[in-house]
Amino acid sequence: MMSLRSYNPEFLATPLPLPRPARDVQTLPYPRFSVLLDSERKLAGVTAVNIDGATLREVPRTGQWRLDPRVDNDAQAGPDVYARNDLDRGHLVRRRDPGWGTANEAREATEATFFYPNAAPQAAGFNQSKKLWLGLEDHVLAYAEATDQRLSVFTAPVLQDEDPAYRGIRIPRLFWKIAAWQGSSGLEAAGFLLDQSELIDIRDEVRTIPPLAAFRTFQVSVAVIADITGIEFGPLPDADVFPEQKVSARTWSALQTTRDIVL
DSSP states (O other): OOOSOOOOTTSSSSOOOOOBOSSOOEEEEETTEEEEEETTTTEEEEEEEEEEGGGBOOOOOOOOOBOOTTSOGGGSOOHHHHTTSSEEEEESSOSSTTOBSSHHHHHHHHHHTTBGGGEEEEEHHHHHOTTTHHHHHHHHHHHHHHHTOEEEEEEEEOOOTTSOEETTEEOOSEEEEEEEEEETTEEEEEEEEEEOGGGOOOSSSOOOOSOGGGOEEEEEOHHHHHHHHOOBOTTTGGGBOSOHHHHHTTOEEEOSSGGGOOO
16 A cells, blocks of 8 residues: 655654654554554654655645554544534645655655544644644745755644543644754754644534634744653754754744744
8 A cells, every 4th residue: 555665764864763752652654754643542643754855746636534444443533523513634744745756656645644643633724724834834845845955844733631522532722843954064953833722612513713813833942842742852852943042941932924933
């Protein structure tokens, strides 16, 4: 089913092993990316993808959401979670991210992003807004393309016990993303937190609560992400490009536009 290699920790000049959550996870390899599935939460604890900006392709959108046959159905958040509500199946590894190389390789990799372990429930405005989650992802991908840069990108929901229960799962309120690349003087990384807390209402059916300005995006140090997730990120905290004083203060820097992003 999948002929391409999964996430490659040697993709950059500095080795980057898969980040390891404190919780038990099942490692699922896909073409050019990997998902560490938290079966208890039925959601990914970590996703990791390699992106080659020099050979990225515009691939027609093909593929459809499906359960991964390697995982018990009751251990992955499937179609019932997203039925008859305003929740989107939010890609964690974006469809375009592994879509590089030959046309056949790019198609195989992008279609694999539609397995449910690579999805997380996101409020529609959160997932679709160019200015918010999608805008940040587009900015990271555009950076790879413009510079012919190789990137390794890690993304997942923050899995907290306080997340609201809904249809047999708990809906994450926070998401994190870390982009890593090889800079002129070594490994560099940037971390982000995205908050959909005020967009989720489960009193009846899940729906987006206006205004969308309630959504918040922050650039934070990788150390902050490690603190709130309990994930071991290897060399990434020491590679952070966030200003040193903000790292020391554990600052959350609110982003208004992509011009605010430090890369």
